[in-house]
Structure formats: C-alpha cells, structure tokens
Amino acid sequence: MGQLDGKIAVVTGGNAGIGLATARRFAAEGAHVFITGRREVELEEAAAAIGNATAVPGDVSVAADVDRLYERVRERGQGLDVLFANAGINHIATLDELTEDVHDAVFDVNVKGTFLTVQKALPELNDGASVILTSSTAAESGSAGMSVYGASKAAVRAYARAWAAELGGRGIRVNAVSPGPVDTLLWDTAFGERAGEMLDTVAAGLPRKRVADPDEIAAAVTFLASPQSSFVYGANLYADGGMNQI
Template structure:
C-alpha cells in the first residue's frame, strides 16, 4: 500500500530534474499526478515515465495557462492532496549587467508563478492537503552573479511562512524544501559547455563531497506531503549535504 494511494497531486516543472523525479515518486506511491511543462514533447515523455499522470502544457508565468490547469484539475473531480510548486528558472547576471527584462523573467516565473499557481488551485485543495514550495540554498548566501535568482528564492521562504499561517485553519500545510546543488539539467544548463565541471566544482564546497541527486530531493518532498509529516507546517527543510549547516 502506497503512501499516496487514491490521492491526487500536482507537480509544476515536472518534465526533468527534481520535478520529474518527484512526479515519479508520487506515482509510485499511488497518486495520480498532474505534471506541467512548457515543452510538449518533453511533457509527453515525462508522462510516459511517470505512468499514472496527466500532462498539462503551459507556463506558470502565464495566467491563462494557470487558469486552464486549474480547470483541468477541477474537471478531474478529486481535488488535490499534494502540490509541489517546483517550476522556476535561474541565470547568471551581475548587478551591472541585469536588465529589466531579466528581472521580469526571473520574478515573473519564480515568484509570480508560485503565487498564482497556488492561488488558482486553492479551491481544489482537499482537507489535509500539503503544499511544498521549492526554495534554494542560494537565498541564504551571496554567490556573485546569482542575485536575481537568490532574491526570488528568498521571497519563496517568506511566502511559505505566510501561507502556512493563512491556510492552517483549512487544515492545509505549507512547507518549503531547500535543495542544495543537485545534478539536474537546469543546474548544468548554467554552464552548458561544461556542466560536469560545474558539478565537480560545487561538490568541493559540500561536506558530503558530492552534489545531490534528484531522487534524494524527491524522497524529502514525499515525506512533506505524506502522513509522515502531519505535524509540520511553515517549516524550511534543507536537503543540501550539510553545505549550509556544517
């Protein structure tokens, strides 16, 4: 018997990396999973990998796409028990090179996309539902050229606390997961010419001597949406190999 038998889940940004690993984990535990992604071919491939899943093409930064997503979930008729708000973007840009378009793109996706994803699915949340937001260890340090991304993720931590307070009366829990560097296409894409070099460089700064695997983050997300964590809300859970703790 799976931990999510008979449940319905949503994973945004579920076509690769942590999102895909989490969608697969949810399905393996018995959930039907709605997966979002911008690229239809990658979305179709993800649905095949996950199995019991519905793919919804769209961009979390576009309100019409979020309205369509919410309508499809409502039509499914079973509400939502688990929401993993994972979609986001990140790019290197130093202070002197940031353009207004860079700011809009990052905050529209990483902050606006999170706010309005959660807002649009609120009517579908079942009693006892769990929301997990994706933060980042970057929010707590001053890595050069990563200021926009870090600031957007700092906002997520604040939103998670606020929403935990707002939704506790409905029996809905909100927690934030904070992955450290994880071997994903998104991280590797920051240095497309040498992703392994970036992974190796980051591994040297982590006490455990390696970067994370998407499956390890997915296991923690599963814990946060399952009955194993029913006394947790408003928490920030670090999964970073000890990088920010030791």
C-alpha cells in the same frame, strides 16, 4: 499501500529534474499526478514514463495556463491533495550584467508563477492538503552572479511562512524545500560548457564530495507531501548535503 494512495497531486516543472523525479515518486506512492511545463513534447514523454500521470502543457507565469491546469484537475472530481510548486528558472549574472528583462523573467516564473500556482489551486485543495514550494540555499547565501535567483527564492520562502499561517485553519500544510546543488539540466542552462566544472567545484566543498541526485530531493518532498509530516507547518526542509548547515 503507498504513502499517497488515492491522492491527487500537481507538480509544476514536472518534465525534468527535481519535478520529474518527484512526480515519479508520487506516482509510485499511489497518487495520480498532473504535471505541467512549457516544453510539450518533453512533458508528454515524462507523463508516459511516469505512468499514472496527466500532462497539461503551460507556463506557470501565465494565469490562463494555470487556470487550464486546474480545469483538468477539476474534471477528475477528487480535488487536490498535494501541490508541489516547483517550476523555476535561473540566470547567472552579476549586478552590472543583469538586465531588467532577465530580472523580470526570473521573478515572473519563480515568484509570480508560485503565487499563481498556489492561489489558483485554493478552490481545488482538499482540507488537510499539503503544499510544497521549492526554495533554495541561494535564498540565504551570497553567491556572486546569483542575486536575482537568490532573491526570488527568498520570496518563495516568505510565501511558505505566510501561507502556512493563512491556510492552517483548513489543515493545509504549506512548507518549503531548499535543495542545494543537484545534478540537473539547470546547471547546463546556467553555466553551459562550464557546468561539469562548476558541479565538481561545488561538490568538493560538501561532506560527501558529491552533489545530489534528483531522487534524493524527491524523497524529501514526499516526506512533506505525506502524513509523515502532519505537524510540520511553515518549515524549510534543507536537502543541501550540508552546504548551508556546516
């Protein structure tokens, strides 16, 4: 038996990177996984690769899209046991380069999107469900060019604490996971041609001299999703290779 046998899970940003790796892991542990993301073709391909998955295209920062996601979950008739609010974007810009439009776009997806994803899930969440939010080591470090991303992830961390207090009476556990550097396309989006160079530079400062594989973050998220973490509420699980710990 898997750790999530018979469970229903939702993974936002489930078409690539950490979201896709986690959706695969949830399915392998026995869950039926609903994945959502903005790139429909990529999302459908991801669902086919996962197997026990349903693709629901949408943008987490758009309330109507999130409503449509949970309509599909409701149609299945089993409620929701695991919610991984993972969708997020990054934009590298120093304070003088940062524009209002970019600032709003990052907060719309990372903060408003997380809020909508969890709030609109409330009627579907079964008692004892697990909610996991993706924060980041950037929420606590002061990296140049990462101010808007770090601020958005600090807000997500604050959500995890408050929502754990609010939903704990139903046995719903809300926790955050804070990945460090992970080898995903987010680096290419943020740094373009310099992505490989930046990954190598960051890896050199870590104890293992490498960045994480998305499957390693998926393992941490699965721990928070499973009964193995039954007494963990409001925590922030660092899966950062020691970046913010040493």
